[in-house]
Amino acid sequence: AQSVTQLDSHVSVSEGTPVLLRCNYSSSYSPSLFWYVQHPNKGLQLLLKYTSAATLVKGINGFEAEFKKSETSFHLTKPSAHMSDAAEYFCVVSDRPSNTGKLIFGQGTTLQVKP
Amino acid sequence: DGGITQSPKYLFRKEGQNVTLSCEQNLNHDAMYWYRQDPGQGLRLIYYSQIVNDFQKGDIAEGYSVSREKKESFPLTVTSAQKNPTAFYLCASSISSVTANTGELFFGEGSRLTVL
Numbered sequence: 001a002q003s004v005t006q007l008d009s010h011v012s013v014s015e016g017t018p019v020l021l022r023c024n025y026s027s028s029y030s031p032s033l034f035w036y037v038q039h040p041n042k043g044l045q046l047l048l049k050y051t052s053a054a055t056l057v058k059g060i061n062g063f064e065a066e067f068k069k070s071e072t073s074f075h076l077t078k079p080s081a082h083m084s085d086a087a088e089y090f091c092v093v094s095d096r097p098s099n100t101g102k103l104i105f106g107q108g109t110t111l112q113v114k115p
Numbered sequence: 116d117g118g119i120t121q122s123p124k125y126l127f128r129k130e131g132q133n134v135t136l137s138c139e140q141n142l143n144h145d146a147m148y149w150y151r152q153d154p155g156q157g158l159r160l161i162y163y164s165q166i167v168n169d170f171q172k173g174d175i176a177e178g179y180s181v182s183r184e185k186k187e188s189f190p191l192t193v194t195s196a197q198k199n200p201t202a203f204y205l206c207a208s209s210i211s212s213v214t215a216n217t218g219e220l221f222f223g224e225g226s227r228l229t230v231l
Contacts, residue, residue, distance in 0.1 A: 009155065043119075043205060043222030044158075090157060102173070103220065105150075105157035 002027045002093045006106035014114050019063075019078040021109045023091030026072065032094040033074045034103070035065055039087045047089075050074065061085070086113045117142045121206050121223035128193075128200075128230055136191045136226045138206035145211045147189035148220070151175060152203040161204075164189055165211070193228060201230045 007022040025031055032051045036044040048059025055067040061084075065076045074091060091106040119140045128134045140147065146165050150158040160173030164183040178197025183189055189208075193200045206223045 041203075041225065041227070043207075043224045044220075045222070046219070102160055102163065105159075107155060107157045 002029075002031060002104050004033075004091045004093050004104060004106040006089075006091050006109050008109050009107065010110045010112065012112040012114060013081045015083055016080050019076070019081045019085065019111065021076040021089050021091075021111065023074045023076065023106060024072050025074060025091070025093050027093060033065075033067065034092040034094075035059065035063070035074075035076050036090045036092060036105075037087050038090065038108075044090065047076070081111075081113045083113050083115065086111055119206055119208055119221055119223035121204075121226050123226060124224070126226060126228045128228065130230055131195045133195060134193050134200075134228065136193070136204055136206075136228070138189045138191065138223060140187050140189075140206075140208045140221075142208060142210075142221060143186070144208035144221070145186070146209045147183070148207040148209075149173075149179075149181065149189070149191045150205045150207065152205060152225075158205065161191065200228055203227050 003026045005024045030052055034049045035047040037047050038044045047063050048057045050057045050067045058064045063078045065074055067074050088108045088110050090108050092103045122137045148163045149161040151161055152158050159175050161179050162170055162173050162181040164170035167183055167186050170181050170183050178194055180192045204226045207220045209220050
């Protein structure tokens with residue numbers, strides 16, 4: 001069965017410094033992996049996705065993630081944090097190969113950005 | 116504008132009452148989903164529907180019911196059998212369950228249910 005583990009429940013950075021949100025996955029198959037962002041009391045928005053194409057994936061708002069099969073990781077990074085990046089971030093794996101469309105969510109990482 | 120509309124945004128209910136959360140989409144998507152979100156637990160799937168007039172239980176379906184009589188609508192009823200219903204509920208849709216596997220889920224803004 002697929003699963004994801006977000007290694008930090010809370011990350012705090014200063015504005016203008018790099019962001020690293022860590023995610024490890026477990027999958028018996030070639031996984032599809034995603035990062036979603038959620039601002040307070042809002043729905044989730046897709047940041048980026050990996051679906052077996054390029055291992056370095058670029059997303060919206062300057063975020064990117066690198067798929068590393070040898071490390072079973074899919075960490076999210078951004079070179080320079082902005083105040084508007086403060087939100088909760090979810091690492092997600094798809095429930096393949098059943099094709100039910102079920103996504104398996106990590107527990108989330110809260111990103112705090114200090115001025 | 117196309118999107119997913121959830122209502123109400125905030126809802127209070129007394130113990131023992133059933134409550135229905137509305138989810139409507141005008142994206143012409145076949146698949147729809149209900150997730151429950153609790154602090155520190157990520158999102159957990161309650162029910163999903165891959166096509167009209169069909170739906171399946173997710174990981175935490177006990178105490179919930181759904182219907183899918185129309186393509187654009189997927190209401191969720193939280194019954195009195197749900198032991199801990201206070202949570203944030205999110206509805207989502209995708210073109211199909213196959214495209215959902217590529218992460219293309221579109222979410223509503225959620226409904227926060229509080230049981231008094």
